Amino acid sequence: MIKEISNEELGKLVRLIHRQYGYDFSDYARSSLKRRFQRFMDHASMEEITELSDRLLQDVTFFEHMAQFITVNVTEMFLDPLFYKTLREQVLPRLATYPTIKIWHAGCATGEEVFSMAILLEEAGLLERSRIYATDLNTVSLRKAEKARIPLKCMKDYAQNYLLSGGVEDFSNYYTTDNEHAVIQEALRRNILFFQHNLVTDQVFNEFQLICCRNVFLYFNRLLQDRVLRLFYDSLDPLGYLALGLKESMMFSEENIRFDSISPVHKIFRRKS
Amino acid sequence: MIAIGGSAGSLAVLAELLEQLPISIDCTMMIIVHRLRNVPSDLDRLLSLKAPIIEPEDKQPVLRRRIYLAPQNYHLLIEDDGTFSLDYSEPLHYSRPSIDVSFTSVAAAYGPRAAGILLSGASKDGAAGIQQIIAAGGAGIVQDPATALFDTMPQAALDRCPAAQPMNITEMIHFLTELKMSAEHDS
Known part of the structure; x- marks a missing residue:
């Protein structure tokens, strides 16, 4: 079962990303952002959020991969x-x-x-x-x-x-x-x-x-x-x-x-x- | 918060549930049904015979004594501040709205004050969501597979979480009515 990310954990993660990579997700809607992070952790087979933060601190390529994953790129021609x-x-x-x-x-x-x-x-x-x-x-x-x-x-x-x-x-x-x-x-x-x-x-x-x-x-x-x-x-x-x-x-x-x-x-x- | 998820074969059950429920039910209801995309839908009107059904927009406040329906083509989530949040990310189990997405969000936002009800359907959507609702202290109800037109969805939920309670429609209505009474008692 996927573990729920707490608001505090989300805040830490967002600050880390901002400090380390300059992307500011602090005013993103929390529920969907949490869900994206959770999905990414699932995709990267990570269970603990500390595992994710540790990796983000030292691996730029990993961050880029994550950024691609958590931003939503769904679209279609003549949508609606x-x-x-x-x-x-x-x-x-x-x-x-x-x-x-x-x-x-x-x-x-x-x-x-x-x-x-x-x-x-x-x-x-x-x-x-x-x-x-x-x-x-x-x-x-x-x-x-x-x-x-x-x-x-x-x-x-x-x-x-x-x-x-x-x-x-x-x-x-x-x-x-x-x-x-x-x-x-x-x-x-x-x-x-x-x-x-x-x-x-x-x-x-x-x-x-x-x-x-x-x-x-x-x-x-x-x-x-x-x-x-x-x-x-x-x-x-x-x-x-x-x-x-x-x-x-x-x-x-x-x-x-x-x-x-x-x-x-x-x-x-x-x-x- | 009562969250109801359904797919193939769930509309008749849903209509009956809404029809039989006491009009004064004192909680919020949120309905997530799998629907076709890009096809004008009358679902909100079909289900609105007794009480108006609202398809929420992004950031709309969640109010008591209202029935909300997840809009076509979006996942429906709830923020801690009591507003809806919509999400246009990938379908889950080929579905957007996805029952798992909404149930998981309801579990996080409402904890023990949530009940999830999963009806007939031909996919496995909702099983993980029911599990989250139960884990957060809420109630997980599943339509008795023997009474469901398509039993895949309720059966998948029962297989995944044995703590979910199978019920037929009469039992569900009884459960919801009791729930309403206890809510009144609390307040």
Whole structure:
């Protein structure tokens, strides 16, 4: 049976990682962070938390392996298809009024949602004048995203999502296949830039008309959510859009007065100017 | 906190449980059922015949006398500060929401004030979770495999933790009603 990590043990572990490696997990949501650590210990066949701390103190490669494991990199193309349909119908026509469209995918994992956005922009004739900045904390995920290789077995589900999102083209035109993988067409990726950005410590780096940060807030506590909402506010054009995950809410944050809710169901917000 | 987990063959049992329970039951209920992804679901409405069922959002406070349903495509956890926390990490036992994830979180947050009920299902999800609830001093109830449409899930839980109590629906309702009385007695 997996032993429960206490709050005290979690605190020690988080401080150790911060001190030793500079990554600050202190304002992550505790329940899921504990669960990630527990899963990692299980995966590394470790029973005692002291074993984990000892190893972390002396083994950088081990830390990197753990960081990859505990940060969540789950994603899919056209995740929540009706969200993408709403983007197509309500947001893209507004974005079309800007000479250059700048979009930030914060917490992009391996890029599946970024490629979905590129497809949407391409179909709206906007990709040429768009710049998509896709960032994540996890550099291993970013390297995967740059290769744009997606397991072929996922593509059937993604094609279905694409159709539900209002797509009418032949989805298979957007990728080539290479053994077990689908490779997203290079032309679709021409205006995407992947790089590392840590929402906990890094600052504003540009001004955007749309920020997508879906299923990332879940892992933060309210304090950190508020801080990142301020970062997003400062990174948005007046009247710029912010999209969160379907079950993420601003209802419990004091920052909500600075945003209008455009689609309560699909969690699309707009910065008040 | 009463946490109920179910998979294949559990909906009818769940509906009956909710139907038969006294409306005044003074605790929080949390339901985790395996559901299809990316398909609009009426489950909350189906189960809402008597009392409204809430699909919580991240950081929503956990309130008494409410029935919560784990949303499709997310694991549902509880923080020490009495709020829900959602998690979009890998499915467990091919399931998201996973019963094990929620039960384990309930065990940590509520200890002896938790009861876990595991219904019919064709996977092994929930067994480890029931074990955690019992180890933390809570009650572990399993639908009697003989009465379950799919016995894999309840049987896996009984095999894994002999301290779990097998019950049929009538016994479960009786147990929950008693639980309610003792909760009232405490407060």
